[in-house]
Amino acid sequence: xxxxxPITLAELKPRIPARVANIVDCGENTTLERFPQRLEAMGxxxxxxxxxxxxxxxxxxxxxxxxxxxxxxxxxQEAQYITVIPIEGTQSK
Amino acid sequence: MKRIALLGMPNTGKSTFFNRxxxxxxxxxxxxxxxxxxxxxxxxxxxEEMEIVDLPGIYDLQGIADDxxxxxxxxxxxxxxxxxxxxxxxxxDRQIRLPLQLNSLGLSAILLLNMADEAEGYGICIDTKQLxxxxxxxxFLISAKHGQGYLKAYAAISKKLSENxxxxxxxxxxxxxxxxxxxxxxxxxxILDAAVEIPAQISITWTERIDRLLLHPILGLPLFFGxxxxxxxxxxxxxxxxxxxxxxxxxxxxxxxxAPAIAPFPDLVRDxxxxxLWNGISTVASFVPLIVLFFIIMAVLEDSGxxxxxxxxxxxxxxxLGLDGRSFVxxxxxxxxxxxxxxxxxVMRSQSLRLLTMLTIPFSxxxxxxxxxxxxxxxxxxxxxxxxxxxxxxxxxxxxxxATAAIFQGTFPNDEPFVLELPPYRFPTWKQVALRGWGEVxxxxxxxxxxxxxxxxxxxxxxxxxxxxxxxxxxxxHIGTFLSPIMQPIGIxxxxxxALIFGFIAKEIVIGSLAVIYxxxxxxxxxxxxxxxxxxxGYSFCIFCLLYTPCLTTIVTLFNETKSxxxxxxxxxxxxxxxxxxxxxFYQGVQLLELL
Numbered sequence: 284x285x286x287x288x289p290i291t292l293a294e295l296k297p298r299i300p301a302r303v304a305n306i307v308d309c310g311e312n313t314t315l316e317r318f319p320q321r322l323e324a325m326g327x328x329x330x331x332x333x334x335x336x337x338x339x340x341x342x343x344x345x346x347x348x349x350x351x352x353x354x355x356x357x358x359x360q361e362a363q364y365i366t367v368i369p370i371e372g373t374q375s376k
Numbered sequence: 377m378k379r380i381a382l383l384g385m386p387n388t389g390k391s392t393f394f395n396r397x398x399x400x401x402x403x404x405x406x407x408x409x410x411x412x413x414x415x416x417x418x419x420x421x422x423x424e425e426m427e428i429v430d431l432p433g434i435y436d437l438q439g440i441a442d443d444x445x446x447x448x449x450x451x452x453x454x455x456x457x458x459x460x461x462x463x464x465x466x467x468x469d470r471q472i473r474l475p476l477q478l479n480s481l482g483l484s485a486i487l488l489l490n491m492a493d494e495a496e497g498y499g500i501c502i503d504t505k506q507l508x509x510x511x512x513x514x515x516f517l518i519s520a521k522h523g524q525g526y527l528k529a530y531a532a533i534s535k536k537l538s539e540n541x542x543x544x545x546x547x548x549x550x551x552x553x554x555x556x557x558x559x560x561x562x563x564x565x566x567i568l569d570a571a572v573e574i575p576a577q578i579s580i581t582w583t584e585r586i587d588r589l590l591l592h593p594i595l596g597l598p599l600f601f602g603x604x605x606x607x608x609x610x611x612x613x614x615x616x617x618x619x620x621x622x623x624x625x626x627x628x629x630x631x632x633x634x635a636p637a638i639a640p641f642p643d644l645v646r647d648x649x650x651x652x653l654w655n656g657i658s659t660v661a662s663f664v665p666l667i668v669l670f671f672i673i674m675a676v677l678e679d680s681g682x683x684x685x686x687x688x689x690x691x692x693x694x695x696x697l698g699l700d701g702r703s704f705v706x707x708x709x710x711x712x713x714x715x716x717x718x719x720x721x722x723v724m725r726s727q728s729l730r731l732l733t734m735l736t737i738p739f740s741x742x743x744x745x746x747x748x749x750x751x752x753x754x755x756x757x758x759x760x761x762x763x764x765x766x767x768x769x770x771x772x773x774x775x776x777x778x779a780t781a782a783i784f785q786g787t788f789p790n791d792e793p794f795v796l797e798l799p800p801y802r803f804p805t806w807k808q809v810a811l812r813g814w815g816e817v818x819x820x821x822x823x824x825x826x827x828x829x830x831x832x833x834x835x836x837x838x839x840x841x842x843x844x845x846x847x848x849x850x851x852x853x854h855i856g857t858f859l860s861p862i863m864q865p866i867g868i869x870x871x872x873x874x875a876l877i878f879g880f881i882a883k884e885i886v887i888g889s890l891a892v893i894y895x896x897x898x899x900x901x902x903x904x905x906x907x908x909x910x911x912x913x914g915y916s917f918c919i920f921c922l923l924y925t926p927c928l929t930t931i932v933t934l935f936n937e938t939k940s941x942x943x944x945x946x947x948x949x950x951x952x953x954x955x956x957x958x959x960x961x962f963y964q965g966v967q968l969l970e971l972l
């Protein structure tokens with residue numbers, strides 16, 4: 284079985300189911316301090332299912348679903364801090 | 377008196393629960409050391425009066441966002457006897473983090489899993505007995521909106537309060553907060569495994585179907601603009617006529633009750649009561665229906681879940697200006713009235729984003745300014761297409777807002793990461809909507825009425841003194857003449873200058889004040905303007921009127937929302953400067969063109 288390398292959420296194509304691999308530590312004393320914790324509170328937690336539902340026009344937000352019942356809108360820039368692994372067998376869809 | 381605090385994540389229906397438990401008695405409380413107003417109420421539970429405070433919705437007790445700091449600050453400064461945690465039952469898998477964080481602090485707490493009906497619809501099963509045990513806090517499934525489970529929860533709250541648990545001091549709590557670390561995902565998983573069952577996949581929901589249309593890559597934005605236009609139209613079609621109704625009522629009262637009642641008094645006193653006090657107060661009152669309507673629409677938009685979706689749609693464009701999607705929504709709302717639009721920025725979490733948005737909102741061409749423009753355009757541009765002139769002012773309103781955001785985005789850098797929840801679509805209940813409208817109006821009235829009354833008295837004084845003087849001989853007239861070196865280059869004569877000074881109080885009195893200044897009736901004023909003011913001068917007046925300080929109520933709201941004199945002053949001075957510059961460029965530009 285081929286091991287799939289994690290990609291960032293910003294690179295994940297819409298409608299491809301994936302799992303959260305990691306949230307990159309954004310460092311302290313920046314505006315992104317505790318951003319990983321915020322994401323965690325919003326349900327972006329390692330190993331949970333994640334999917335991009337759609338992308339807004341003009342380089343706008345990503346509409347994502349994490350877990351079963353939580354939907355979020357996130358900017359591409361912040362989506363780069365989340366790495367995901369597409370679920371096997373669904374990549375060619 | 378015992379104090380209860382409501383704590384919860386955003387979009388959990390915390391405010392709905394607050395309204396249910398407090399009825400209509402909530403008021404805005406000012407807590408020393410806390411930078412924002414918190415909703416609070418006194419209620420009787422078991423014949424004992426309690427104080428309930430609704431804290432801002434937060435994700436993370438340890439977080440560093442503005443709201444989270446406010447909550448933390450509150451907990452560290454005020455003793456609390458009971459914390460009621462409100463979570464969204466269908467998102468318990470992630471929201472359980474908050475009660476776990478609170479648990480380590482040793483506060484007495486009750487956990488309410490709200491929107492139980494929604495969770496049931498998703499097929500989520502929650503064992504509250506198990507949770508009560510695991511978290512060692514009483515846990516209840518409720519629906520704050522429809523009332524299921526509410527009585528049971530209420531009984532538990534009253535029982536918990538009667539136990540007279542010694543609440544821990546804020547100082548101890550502050551230390552605990554510093555010490556307590558993050559909740560490891562394994563701790564969350566352990567509790568969830570034992571007490572909660574969530575299906576891995578849910579069938580396609582209504583929300584998903586609606587989103588396919590409303591968030592469509594191509595149709596989404598046109599639908600959004602169509603919707604905004606409908607809102608604008610509603611405010612227009614219902615709000616403006618309702619304003620007239622109140623005005624007529626006020627006039628009737630003046631004619632049949634007030635005027636006869638003060639008839640025996642001397643002229644000066646009568647003039648003061650009618651022109652100084654009554655006209656000012658009735659002007660404020662005429663705003664009430666507009667504000668009720670506006671907030672009803674806002675409540676429907678927000679509670680239905682569409683407001684966050686419109687932010688999703690507009691964010692790509694607004695991000696370039698240092699704003700975000702929600703700023704644009706408020707901008708549009710400002711076309712009705714700037715005041716509630718400013719109040720609406722409360723949904724923003726980042727303070728600098730909020731300030732930048734508040735700096736742009738006063739440029740929205742509100743309905744009061746519209747009245748002035750229609751009057752001036754008709755008088756000075758009689759034979760042309762007035763609607764087109766009016767439209768150009770709407771365009772200018774947008775341009776000014778965009779330019780302001782571009783100029784100040786460096787001063788108010790908004791680099792807070794932007795992640796927004798998109799809750800499922802929900803039907804707001806009538807009660808919810810009505811409560812919201814009523815609450816906001818009360819807040820508006822208590823804040824605005826004092827200042828407006830004061831302002832109107834001041835205007836009356838400067839246009840009535842010295843006794844017997846009229847027009848340019850009054851103090852106000854002298855001010856108009858005194859300012860003419862500044863106002864002449866933009867084509868505004870002393871009479872119109874004086875009207876602009878009145879416009880500082882409220883744009884509604886601009887036209888009325890012209891009548892006082894010229895000493896003529898409304899029709900006479902129109903004729904006089906046609907004779908003495910050219911179209912270029914009239915348009916320059918409109919530009920100035922659009923961009924300079926919106927009205928006293930807006931300024932007071934700006935201050936109330938920011939609690940900063942510096943910011944309020946910045947907004948005031950900046951818009952005055954911009955107004956003068958724009959009028960100058962227009963007026964002198966046209967003069968120059970005419971010379972060529």
